[in-house]
Structure formats: C-alpha cells, structure tokens
Amino acid sequence: xxxxxxxxxxxxxxxxxxxxxxxxxxxxxxxxxxxxxxxxxxxxxxxxxxxxxxxxxxxxxxxxxxxxxxxxxxxxxxxxxxxxxxxxxxxxxxxxxxxxxxxxxxxxxxxxxxxxxxxxxxxxxxxxxxxxxxxxxxxxxxxxxxxxxxxxxxxxxxxxxxxxxxxxxxxxxxxxxxxxxxxxxxxxxxxxxxxxxxxxxxxxxxxxxxxxxxxxxxxxxxxxxxxxxxxxxxxxxxxxxxxxxxxxxxxxxxxxxxxxxxxxxxxxxxxxxxxxxxxxxxxxxxxxxxxxxxxxxxxxxxxxxxxxxxxxxxxxxxxxxxxxxxxxxxxxxxxxxxxxxxxxxxxxxxxxxxxxxxxxxxxxxxxxxxxxxxxxxxxxxxxxxxxxxxxxxxxxxxxxxxxxxxxxxxxxxxxxxxxxxxxxxxxxxxxxxxxxxxxxxxxxxxxxxxxxxxxxxxxxxxxxxxxxxxxxxxxxxxxxxxxxxxxxx
Numbered sequence: 302x303x304x305x306x307x308x309x310x311x312x313x314x315x316x317x318x319x320x321x322x323x324x325x326x327x328x329x330x331x332x333x334x335x336x337x338x339x340x341x342x343x344x345x346x347x348x349x350x351x352x353x354x355x356x357x358x359x360x361x362x363x364x365x366x367x368x369x370x371x372x373x374x375x376x377x378x379x380x381x382x383x384x385x386x387x388x389x390x391x392x393x394x395x396x397x398x399x400x401x402x403x404x405x406x407x408x409x410x411x412x413x414x415x416x417x418x419x420x421x422x423x424x425x426x427x428x429x430x431x432x433x434x435x436x437x438x439x440x441x442x443x444x445x446x447x448x449x450x451x452x453x454x455x456x457x458x459x460x461x462x463x464x465x466x467x468x469x470x471x472x473x474x475x476x477x478x479x480x481x482x483x484x485x486x487x488x489x490x491x492x493x494x495x496x497x498x499x500x501x502x503x504x505x506x507x508x509x510x511x512x513x514x515x516x517x518x519x520x521x522x523x524x525x526x527x528x529x530x531x532x533x534x535x536x537x538x539x540x541x542x543x544x545x546x547x548x549x550x551x552x553x554x555x556x557x558x559x560x561x562x563x564x565x566x567x568x569x570x571x572x573x574x575x576x577x578x579x580x581x582x583x584x585x586x587x588x589x590x591x592x593x594x595x596x597x598x599x600x601x602x603x604x605x606x607x608x609x610x611x612x613x614x615x616x617x618x619x620x621x622x623x624x625x626x627x628x629x630x631x632x633x634x635x636x637x638x639x640x641x642x643x644x645x646x647x648x649x650x651x652x653x654x655x656x657x658x659x660x661x662x663x664x665x666x667x668x669x670x671x672x673x674x675x676x677x678x679x680x681x682x683x684x685x686x687x688x689x690x691x692x693x694x695x696x697x698x699x700x701x702x703x704x705x706x707x708x709x710x711x712x713x714x715x716x717x718x719x720x721x722x723x724x725x726x727x728x729x730x731x732x733x734x735x736x737x738x739x740x741x742x743x744x745x746x747x748x749x750x751x752x753x754x755x756x757x758x759x760x761x762x763x764x765x766x767x768x769x770x771x772x773x774x775x776x777x778x779x780x781x782x783x784x785x786x787x788x789x790x
Contacts, residue, residue, distance in 0.1 A: 349380075349419075349420050349421070349437040349438070349439060349440070350370055350380060350420065350439040350440065351370055351380070351382065351418050351419060351420065351439075351440045352414075352417060352418040352419075352420065352439070352440030352441045352442040352443065352665075353366060353368060353369045353370070353442040353443075354366070354367045354368035354369075354394060354410060354411075354418075354442065354443045354445065355367065355442065355443065355444045355445065356386075356390065356445050356447050356448070356449045356452070357444075357445065357446070357447065357448045357449060358448070358449045358450065359448070359450060360783075364444065365385075365386065365449045366385050366386075367384060367385070367386055367389070367390055367394050367445070368382060368383070368384055368394055368411070368494075369382075369383050369384075369385065370382060370383065371383045382396070382397045382404070382494075383495065384396075384493070384494045384495050386449075387493050387494075387495065388456075388491045388492065388493050389449070389452060389453060389456065390447060390452055390486075390487070391409075391491050391492050391493065391494050392409065392486070392487065392488045392491060392492075392507040392509070393409050393410060393445075393447065393486050393507070393607065393660060394409050394410050394411060394494060395407065395408030395409025395410055395411035395412055395494065395608070396408055396409075396411060396494035396497045397411055398497075405419070406418065406419075406608075408505055408608065408609075409507065409607060409608060410443065410445075410606075410607065410608075410660065410661070412608040412609075413606055413607055413608040414443060414606070414661070414664075417440065417441045417443070417664055418440040418441065418442075418443070419440050420437065420438045420439045420440035420441075420667070421437060421438040438667060439667045440667070441664050441665060441666045441667065442664070442665040443661050443663075443664060443665075444661070444662050444663040444664075444665065445660055445661055445662060446477075446482035446483050446484065446659065446660055446661070446662045447483060447484060447485055447486065447660065448484055448485065450782065451475055451484050451485045451778075451779070451782065452485045452486075452487065454485075454775070454778055455473045455475060455485045455487055455775060456473075456485075456487045456489075456491075458473070458771050458774060458775060459471050459472070459473050459487055459488075459489050459753075460489055461771070462753070462755060462767070462768070462771050463489050463755065466755060466758035466759060466760065466761055466767055467758065467759040467760070468755045468756055468757055468758040468759070469756045469757040470488065470489055470490060470508065470755075470756040470757075471488070471489050471753075471754055471755045471756060472486075472487065472488040472489070472508045472509050472639055472752075472754050473485065473486070473487050473488075473751075473752060473753050473754070473775075474486050474509055474639055474640065474643050474750075474751075474752045475749055475750070475751055475775070475779070476643055476644070476647050476658065476749070476750045476752075477748070477749065477750075478646075478647035478648075478650035478651045478656070478741055478747045478748075478749070478750045479651055479656075479676075479747070479748075480656060480676040481644070481647070481656030481657050481658045481659055481676055481677070482658075482659060482660075482662065482676070483605075483658055483659065483660050484749065486507075486509055486660070488507055488508050488509060490504055491504070492504040492505070506609075507607065507609065508639065508754075508756075509638070509639045509640050510603075510605060510607055510609065510610040510611070510638055510639075510640050511609045511610065511611055511638075512611070512638065512639075513611060513613045513614060513636035513637055513638050514636060514637070514638075514639075514721070514723070514724075514735050514737075514754075515632060515633050515634070515635065515636055515637075515721045515722070515723075515724050515735070516632040516637050516642055516719045516721060516737060517631070517632040517633065517719035517720050517721030517735070517737070517764075518556070518573045518575075518578075518631055518632055518717065518718060518719045518720065518721075519632060519642065519717050519718060519719030519737050519738070519739050520629075520630075520631065520632030520635075520637070520642075520719065521569070521570060521573065521578045521630070521631055521632065521717065522570065522645075522646070522649065522691060522694075522695060522717055523593070523594065523597055523599075523645055524578050524581050524582050524585075524590070524629075524630045524631070525566060525569070525570060525578075525581055525691060525694070526593065526597075526649065526682070526683050526687060526691055527581075527582075527585045527589060527590050527592075527593035527594075528566070528581035528582070528584055528585045529566075529683070529687045529690055529691060530593065530682075530683045530684060530687040531585050531586075531589055531593075533581070533584035533585045533586075534566050534581055534584055535566065535690070536565065536566050536567045536690055536693070536694055537565050537566070537567070538565065538566050538584075539563050539564065539565050540563070540564065540569075540576075540577060540580040541562065541563050541564075542555070542560055542561040542562060542563070542564050542574055542576050542577060543560050543576070544558065544559055544560030544561070544576065545560075545576065546575075546576050546579050546627065548623055548624050548627055549623075549624070551624060553575060553576070553579065553627055553628070554575065554576075555574055555575045555576060556573065556575060556720070561574060564577060566581065566694070567694050567697055569581065570694050570695065570697070570698050570702070570717065571697055571698050571701050571702040572702065572703075573702070573703070573717075573718070575630075575631045578630040578631040579627050579630050579631070581630065582626060582627070582629075582630035587621065587623070587626045590626060590629075590630070591615075591618050591626075593682060593683075594615060594618070594629075594635075595615075596680055596681075596682035596683075597641075597644075597645045597648065597655065597680070597682045598641060598644065598645070598655060598679065598680055599613055599615055599635070599637055599641055599645070600612060600613055600614065600615040600616075601613075603640055603641060603644060603657065603658050603679075604657055604679075605640060605657070605658045605659060605660065606659050606660050606661050606674075607660060610638070610640070611638060612638075613635075613636050613637045613638050613641055614635065614636040615629075615635045615636075617629075617634055617635070618635070632719055632721060633721055633722075636724070639737075639752050639754055640658060642737070642739055642752060643739055643750055643751075643752040644656070644658055645682075646739045646740065646741055646750050646752075647741065647747075647750045648680070648682060648683070648688075649683070649688050649691050649692060649695070649715075649741075650688075650692070650715070650741040650744075650747035650750055651688075651747070652685040652688045652689075653681050653682065653683040653684055653685050653687060653688040654678050654680075654681055655678070655679055655680040655681065655682060656676055656677065656678060656679065657676075657677040657678075657679045659674055661674055662674055692715055692744045693744070695715035695716060695717060695740065695744075696713045696714065696715045696744045698715070698716060698717055699714050699715065699716050699740070702765075703718070703763075703765040704716065704718055704738070704765045704769040704772075705769070706769035706770050706773055707738070707740065707769040707770075707772040707773045707776070708773060709742065709773060709776050709777050709780060711787035711788065712742055712743050712776075712780060712785075712787060712788050713742065713743055713744040713745060713788045714740060714741075714742040714743070714744065714773075714776055715740050715741050715742065715744045715747075716738060716739060716740020716741070716751075716772065717738070717739060717740065718736070718737065718738045718763065718764035718765050718768065718769075719735075719736070719737045719738070719739075719764060720734055720735075720736055720737075720762070720763045720764045720765075721734065721735055722734055722735075723735055723756075723757065733756075733757040734757065734758070734762075735754065735755070735756055735757070736754065736755045736758055736761075736763070736764035736767050736768055737752065737753065737754040737755075737764055737768070738751075738752075738753045738754075738764050738765075738768040738769065738772050739751065739752045739753075740772065740776075742776055742779075742780070743780075743785060743788050744788070745788055745789070748779070748783055748785055749776075749779045749783075751772060751775055751776065751779075753768045753771060753772055753775075755767060755768065
C-alpha cells in the first residue's frame, strides 16, 4: 500500500510539473510578453529626465537654458531633447543620436558628459504606465563658463566676417586667461541641434578643437618666448635682415619679399619678419626650441571637456632637420588647433602660467549637491619676467605694426596675426589661405584672450586687413561688457 501511494504521488507531482511548464510557456505567454515589453519600453533613456545644460547670461547669476527636455508628442512619460536657443553654441553643446536603440550624446558636451547627463535607467511594470520609471535617477545638470551675450555677439561677428570675405568657414574663441575658462566658442557654418538630421556631417566638426592648421606668423611669439626665456635674446637684440635665409638648396624669404636691414626683436614681431624668427630660433637652439613648443602643450591634447579633441602635429620636428625647424619658427610645417594657439597666448597673458581650458563650471546633481570645476595650472612654459617682456612686445605689434585697426583707445591690447597657405592632406600647399589673429587685453591685467580665424577668405591677402577691425570690435565689446577701466601704465 505504501509503495503504491508513493508511486501515485510521484506520478501526480510529475504530471503537475509538466502542466505548469506548459501553462507558463503557452497559455500565459502573452501575459509575460506584455510585462517584458513594458519593461523594455520604459527601461530606456527616453523614460528619464536627462540633465539640463545652462549658459550664463550676464554677471548677476542669471542663467539661460541651452538644452532641456520636453514630453514627446502623444506620450505621458517619454521625453525628447529640446534646444531653446537653436543654433547658439551648437558646436559646443552637440546633440543626441541613436545608439543601441537609446538616444545618447553624439557630439560636444552631450557626448563628453553623457554619464553625468543621462542619469540611471529604471524599469516599469505593465501596471505602472504613468510618471518616471521605477528606480530611475534623473541626470545631473551642467552650468557652463560660456556667457550667452558674449556668445551671441561673437557668433554674429563671425557670420559677418565669413560673408564679407566669402570665406568657406571660420571660428572664434574667447577665453579667460587667468582661469582657462571658455567665455565663448563658435564656428561657421553652424547647425540647429533640434534638426541636426537636415545638416551635412561636415557641420558636426568643431574646428576649434577637432581641426588643426598651420598658424603662420601668429606662432612667432612662441618662438620669441623661447628665445627670451633662455636668455638667447632680449627685446632690443638686433640682427641684420637681408630678406632671405638659405638652407641647403632652399631659400626662405620674408612674406613681403622685402629686406629690412638691422632690426630689433621687437621689430621682428611688429613687422612679422620671417628671417627674424629664424634668427631667434637659431639663437635658442633646435633642442631648446622644441622643448618650449612642448612646454606650451603643442602636439598634445589640452584635456578640455569637449568630445573629439585632436592633438595637432609637430612630428616633423622629431627628424631634427634644420629646414623643419626654420619653417616652424614662423608657423609653417607644423599644425596646431585654435584652442592650443589661444591657450598659448593666454599663458603669456597670465604671467607664464598655462591653464587647462574648460567649458563646464559646475555640475548640479539631482540631490542638489554641486561639483565645482577648479582652475588648474598644467604648465609654466615661461617665467613671469619673460611673459611681461613679451606682453609689451605684442602691445607694440598693435600700436606700431600692421594691425592698428585692432587698437582700442585708452587700452593696451596685445596681439599678432598669422597668414598661411592651407596645407594639402597629401603634402604641399593649396592656393587657399587661412587667416588668424590672436590677442589679449588689457595687457597690464588681461581679462580676455581672443582668437579669430577665417578659412579660405577671398579678395584679401593678409589677416591684418581681414580680421583687425573685427578683433577691435570684439575687444571693445568685452571692455564695455565687463566695465574694464582704461589702462594706467
């Protein structure tokens, strides 16, 4: 009897198990599929609030919104990204794109700060269809160093420049040299991140950090910085300019093909004399010259908090060939990013301290706790004494050189232009030119550094003519905006 009972119990339990498996896999398949489907649907980035991105609007603490969220059409709990300012700051902010069925940052700040902005995805069950997903955490928000009013002004000025000179593109950066903070960063052509799919892929390159170019004569202050800092020359050191320098079978000439006779180092910058830059480099020595280029962080990324930064290219100097050092002394044969170039001028303005550039000033967590970004010195390429001397030399460039239109009456503004042929990817040079102008002010206590760049301008030969007026306009705007008192020195 006991054996028969055990056999019966075994058969019963076995049959019941088989039935439950069948019931779960067949009869209740739709139920569990619905649960899984709902979890999959609501367990996405679109179901949580992404952190917002704010831009400063004046010095009184006011903020404007560059990136926020809004409910998707026809949905109570799915969000889309919205950029209220449209094209303003688009090359910095970026946009969201699809990756693995989730929308994620694909460009600019949206990509670089993806982990902070995206938050943490939770899940809903099929009975909970309204409100935030269960267990999800909203993203953190960003407050930028960029000022909306400055950004709008320079974007407008940049568009005017590109149209005036029929340029293929251009870019501008405004930086606080004392902290490294980016006050404005723009490029043209731009795009509207609300409709990014309507634009060409070439619009989604921020040339300020993602493209490099040969700077031309705007690199001469770096050459002079090395020569001054090593004691190889001083501002009054003279050399004889014959108009050309022979290196083997090659002849290097001044851009204007002129011979200037005896000139001081200060005049070398004022008149942008190629042979004078070569003289300064040779007095410094190739090894030391390269050392200073690296101290200014050329050839390496600045570690700015934007996605896609490139390092430029100074690799040809590794060969040790004299001709490569000769051309590098006046900014040809090497490639730099606009950010690297403005950062080097900011180091001169900042007493020889080169700061890490940054765009985000503060991160606000969902809890309300904030994470503040502190200014960081990443290099001290030259001494404060060298920086002071070079400042005066660069003021003299604007006061006495070819870019007098960049002057601001009552203020000492420092700067230097660069005009260089566009390098071809396969070697050699095209028939197009790139113009740039970099400077800072007021020289005695610099509050801003400005970089302007135009690609392939037409009907104009030099940056001194194409950019000086615009540079002066931007400098005057910043002086007025910050209420900076006139120079007293």
